[in-house]
Amino acid sequence: xxSSGMILPIHALQSHLGTSPQGKGRLxxxxxxxxxxxxxxxxKQLGRIDWIRFExxxxxxxxxxxxxxxxxxxEQLAMAAVPRGMAKLPGFGFELPRIDRRYYIFDGIWxxxxxxxxxxxxxAVDRKTGQVWDAAVCREYKTRKLTRVQRQVRKRIGLSxxxxxxxxxxxxxxxxxxxxxx
Numbered sequence: 001x002x003s004s005g006m007i008l009p010i011h012a013l014q015s016h017l018g019t020s021p022q023g024k025g026r027l028x029x030x031x032x033x034x035x036x037x038x039x040x041x042x043x044k045q046l047g048r049i050d051w052i053r054f055e056x057x058x059x060x061x062x063x064x065x066x067x068x069x070x071x072x073x074x075e076q077l078a079m080a081a082v083p084r085g086m087a088k089l090p091g092f093g094f095e096l097p098r099i100d101r102r103y104y105i106f107d108g109i110w111x112x113x114x115x116x117x118x119x120x121x122x123x124a125v126d127r128k129t130g131q132v133w134d135a136a137v138c139r140e141y142k143t144r145k146l147t148r149v150q151r152q153v154r155k156r157i158g159l160s161x162x163x164x165x166x167x168x169x170x171x172x173x174x175x176x177x178x179x180x181x182x
Contacts, residue, residue: 024059067157068127071097074104078123080149081132081141082108086120094123102127103172105135124172129164130154133171140171 031053037046069077075094079087086092091111098105104127108120122135130150132141154164170176 026057028055028057030054067159069104069125069130069153069157071099071104073130073153073156074125074127075106077125077130077132077146077149077153078104078106078108080146081123081143082121086110089120091117092120102169103133103135105172107135126169126171128167129159129169131168131171133173135172138171138174 029052033050033052034047035050037048040046074097078094082092086108089110090113092108093110094106094108103124106123106125108123109117110120112118123141124133124135125131126133130153132146133139134141159167
């Protein structure tokens with residue numbers, strides 16, 4: 001019977017089972033008891049695990065789902081990107097956002113007193129980085145107010161400058177390439 005605290009060949013297990021970009025996990029089998037099984041399978045002697053004691057360590061990634069930007073934060077980011085004149089239009093606001101895998105997409109609207117409700121911009125907020133893009137053309141919004149709000153949100157989700165450079169992407173209407181050099 002093996003001694004207590006036996007460590008399994010983790011590298012062999014990782015190569016067999018694979019790894020995940022979503023996080024890391026390790027398992028240590030600290031102690032166990034195996035008894036002979038009442039039957040055998042052909043020429044193989046089977047065993048029965050009576051009990052096992054183990055430890056598990058799980059390391060979540062820095063930008064896990066719990067650290068994504070919330071819809072409320074995304075709306076604050078989108079509002080900070082709206083050009084000053086547009087934000088002053090009568091009844092300016094956002095419709096409920098559309099949410100896809102990467103972006104919260106807000107459509108700006110305003111109440112035109114001469115006829116109806118008009119569209120006043122489309123804002124795609126990256127759920128991981130807080131970048132704000134025009135959702136109709138390839139253009140990233142940059143304003144002082146937006147930079148302040150992005151700093152606050154990134155601090156809350158624990159997004160470092162290095163993480164930001166690694167995660168940032170072109171907007172939804174841009175060619176599908178990274179914005180930083182690889």
